[in-house]
Amino acid sequence: MFQIEKQAEAIVFQRAGQRLRVVFAAAGIARITYxxxxxxxxxxxxxxxTASERIAFDLREYTEKWVIESSGLVVHVSKKAGALSFFTPGGRLLFREPERGGKWLTSKKVIKNVFDNSSALQMQSIDGARSSATNYETIVDREAFEAKLEFVFSEGEALFGLGSHEEGYSNLRGRSRELYQQNMKAVVPHLVSTRGYGVLMDCCSLMTFHDDALGSYWWADVVEELDYYVIAGEDFDEVMRGYRKLTGVTPLPPKWAFGYVQSKERYVTAEEMLQVVEEHRRREVPLDCIVLDWKSxxxxxxxxxxxxxxxxxxxxxxxxxxxxxxxxxLMVSIWPIMTGGCKNQRELIGKGLMLGNQATYDAFRAEARTCYWEQARRGLFSNGVDAWWCDCTEPFEADWSGAVKPEPHLRLAINTQESKLYLDAGEINAYSLLxxxxIYEGQRRTESAKRVLNLTRSSYAGQHRYGTFTWNGDVCATWETLRRCIPEGVNFCATGEAYWTVDAGGFFVDNKPELWFWRGEYPGGCRGLTAMDALEPDPKDSGSTDKGFWELYTRWLQYAAFLPMMRSHGTDVAREIWRFGDAGSIFYDAIAACIRLRYRLIPYLYSMAAAITFDGTAMVRALALEFPKDAQTHNIMDEYMFGRSLMVCPVVCPMYFGPGSQPLAEEPKTRPVYLPEGASWFDFWNGAIYEGGQTIVVGSPIDRIPLFARAGSxxxxxxxxxxxxxxxxxxxxxxxxxxxxxQFDLYEDAGDGYGYERGEHAFIRMRWxxxxxxxxxxxxxGSFAGMMEGRNYRIVFFGPEGRYERALRYTGEEVRVQLGEREN
Structure with a gap:
């Protein structure tokens, strides 16, 4: 039987050497340590x-349990086994552990490798340079534990989170997840439920999650103790606020980050990049950022x-x-890996700031992070670079070769063993975080006029506080991959890591049978396949086109227009708009239209970003978490909310062309859309109104992504x-x-710099x-330097009677507009 050992801000229970601690980090957040x-x-x-608050709670003892109750969460602790159950203050069960206890620790020895730094094998992979140490001694570092936390979930409950992976899962019930960093994995150990709670595992080692035939549990490879947080909330936003309360505030990205980002693998010269931007300006196709990929x-x-x-x-x-x-x-890619004896590598080696392979800098050491930043500052930032693309931030992977994709359990072993060669086994998931x-702290020390923006391939819980956007890795150009991106992006953002994006069109377009990961379906690609000149196709490639890829790219870019960052990138083919036909052709015009729509939405996008910073909300939102009472939403794979107002329904099947420009004459230009129950919905394109709780078929020609606005937005x-x-x-x-x-809170500020942290911003609160x-x-x-004192507004009302407009001049004073009221 467990007994109370200590009662203060924390309550400690003990039984025969087992110790269980419950403490409230906030009214609705319990920290559990075992x-x-x-x-x-x-x-x-x-x-x-964030330090825990001093939270008032009641402790009551019953025959078989203790009940610990704060104003936001109730925890039951069984005396027999220490099993925990979590309830709302109103008595509704969130989740529980099995009666046998559900918390298991198994002692294990943690080893580490001691390197003599005398030799390392240098190699070049498809995914960049690599270095592998050959001489080291393995020693026992310490005693730790493997950990297992078991769950009993409720019938009809749906689960989301744990980051983005490549499988394309939506609801994680009945699924498993392997939580380690890899090219197409961005791990965040936070699980969120439609029942109004999240579970955050405070652990940086390899983990797995299971809700399948093996049971419902979370396993961790190396922990000093089992340590996790339960975050309760009346809705999804409240759970997000709890997560950010624990992990820190998400800084506001620069406004330009929500414009269009043009990239490919790769631009080579300054002249080429300037030509691309100038051509965008000539064609009046908006662009805010161009990216310089590797080998700058x-x-x-x-x-x-x-x-x-x-x-x-x-x-x-x-x-x-x-x-x-x-x-x-300008965004420039930088790598944690340096080889070939370059100056940066020699400097870090000379200061003893490299990991054992003498090529990857030791981001776990503050002095190494400082040195790395100073290198980036001297060589790049001082020349006007605006943003970072921190590529390959795993940074160890060992399965990126061969014609046959290793089985999942082998990939886990191959990649985590490679990481454990150089990193503490308890820390292998945290490299990207550090x-x-x-990068964030270095730039903040250096410059206040530019906000930090870091596009990075890996992520971890809390990384949002360092100005990061994460993308889903080097995926292939297939319709199946596009379909999988949508639920994985929803899962990533469900964790509370706010900013996620994709390589629009897929990274690998060609198909190379000798490499398992290079399996695009469009070897024809685009015209100008290998052209060095940004504007004129190489004559030998002038016939190298595949309208099947053009269609896939167009639909992928339409989807990307409704992500936190709209970004085109990939290899094998060029990605500029003029590669997809000429102005007046269907694909060119559809691409131009979706980029222009993105720019029309900038006030909405930037205000959503401010809501993330100031109010801890989310931009990409699972339908199931937005409408938890509607069970039909729980397993939807290809729809999501973009903010509270818009529901996005990407087209994920070809309608015009197959590979090799094969026409698809019989494919309907429509797709089914489920409209969640509990709201009415307006078709964004024509204003038609539909009641929720039904599936409709909507038109989706190539220039239109199905898009719906929620009534009351x-x-x-x-x-x-x-x-x-x-x-x-x-x-x-x-x-x-x-x-x-x-209601909507329109946000404005200078668009860059950190004046907003000092109150230099303005809100215009709108209420219907x-x-x-x-x-x-x-x-x-509020106010800020350069604020527009007045602005012309056109108010457009949508309702059963149709569309009604009213023009006015807003000068900062309250304005009331009555529906149907005549203009003065």
Whole structure:
């Protein structure tokens, strides 16, 4: 039987060497710690950065259990086995552990390798340079535990989270997940339920999650103790706020990050990149950022040097200045791996700041992070670079070769064993978190006028606090891959890591039978396949086109338009709009239309980002978490909410062409859409209204992604611009979808810099009152340098009677607009 050992801010229970601690980190957040035959470790957390509050609670004892109750969460502790059950204050069960206890620790020895640093095998892989140490001694470092936490879930409950992976799962009930970092895995150990709770595992080792024939449990490879948090909330947003309370505030990205990002593998010269931006401007296709992928460094200088090649970028500062004059920013890829004896590698080796392979810097050491940042500052940031692409942040993988994809259990073993050669087994998931911390803190020390933006391939719980966006790795150009992206992005954002994106079109387009991961379905690709000139196709490739890929790319880009970052990238084929036909052709025009729509939505996007920063909400939202009472939403794979107002329904099947430009004459240009129960829905394109709780078939020609606005929502839009801050006083078009009360907080600030942290920003709070049929635009709250004192608004009401418009001038004072009221 468990007995109370200690009662203070934390309650400690013990039985025969087993110790169980319950403490409230906040009113709705309980921290659970379990250990055996030792004191609680209480080591600093990589994940949780916020100190627990002093929370009032009641402790009551009953015959078979204790009940610990705060104002936001109730925990039952069985006396017999220490099994925990979690309830809302109203008595509704969230989840429980099995009666036998559900918490297991198994003692194990943790080994580490001691390297003599005398030799390492250098190699070049498809995924960049690698280095593998050959001489080391293995020793026992310490005693730790394997851990297992068992769950009893409720019937009809749906689960989301754990990051993005390649399987394409939506609801994780009945599924398993292997939680280790790899090219197409971005791990976040946070599980979120439709019953209104999240479970955050404070652990950085290899883990697995199971809700299958093996049971319902979470297993961890190496822990000092079992340590996890239960976050309760009345809705999804409240769980998100709890997660951010523990893991830190998400800083606001620069406004331009929500524009279009043009990339490919790879641009080679400054001249080429300037031509691409200039051509976008000539064609009036918006663009805010262009990306310089790998090998920006001097030719033959070794991999990963953080400086510009003086031949291809003879005036790096002048190059970035010209981009800025065109209204574009520059993102540059940097790597944690340096080989070939480049200057950066030699410096880090000389200071003893490399891991055992002498090629990967030791991001777990503060002095190494500082040195790495200084290299990036000297070579790149000082020349005007605006953003970082921290590629290969796993940074160890060993299965990226061969014609046959290894089985999942073999891939787990191959990749985690490679990581454990150089990293502590208890830390192998955290490299990207520490790497991102170094970039963020380094740039914050250096510059306050530019917000940190770091696109990175791996993620971990808490990484959002370092200005990161994560993408889903080097995936293949297939319709099946596109279908899988959608639920994986929903799962990633369900964790509370806010910003996720994709390589629109898939990274690998060609098919190479000798490599299991290079399995695109479109070897024809686009015209200009290998052209060095950004504007004219190489004559030998002028016939190299595949309209099947053009269609796939167009649909993928339409999907990306409704993600936190809209970004095109990949290898094998060029990705500029003019590669997909000429203006007036269906694919070109569809691509241009979706990029322009993205820019019309900038006020909505930027306000959603502010809500993430100031209110801890989410941008990409699972339908099941938004409508938990509607069981029909729990297993939907290809629809999601984009903010509270819009439901996005990407097209994930070809309708026009198959591979090799084979026409698909019989395919209907429609797709089914399920409209969640509990709301009415407006078709964004024609204003038609539908009741929720039904499936409809909607038109989806190539220039249209099915898109619905929820009744009782406000959607601010603007006019198309060539970059996000081109016309600072551009008018706003405020769409009001009637049928229920609505609110929206329109956010404005300088668009970059950290003045917003000092209060240099403004909110314009809009409220639609359905009963009074009145929109109230409240008095502006706050101000900032350069703020527009006035702006033209066009209010567009959508309702059963159709569309009604009203124009006004907003000058910062409260305005009331009655539906049907005549304009003055």
């Amino acid at each position: 250990t055996e035959h030792r004191d609680f470790a209480d080591h600093p957390s990589r994940i949780v950065v 460094w001097p030719n033959d200088a070794g991999w990963g040097q953080k400086s510009f090649d003086p031949i291809r970028f003879p005036d790096a500062a002048g190059f970035t200045r010209k981009l800025h004059e065109l209204g574009a920013r 790497h991102s911390q170094g 406000i959607l601010p839009m603007t006019e198309v611009m060539q970059y996000t801050d081109e016309v600072r006083d551009a008018p706003y078009e405020i769409h009001v979808y009637t049928g229920a009360d609505a 009152h359905q009963r009074q049929a009145e929109l109230v635009i409240k008095k502006r709250e």
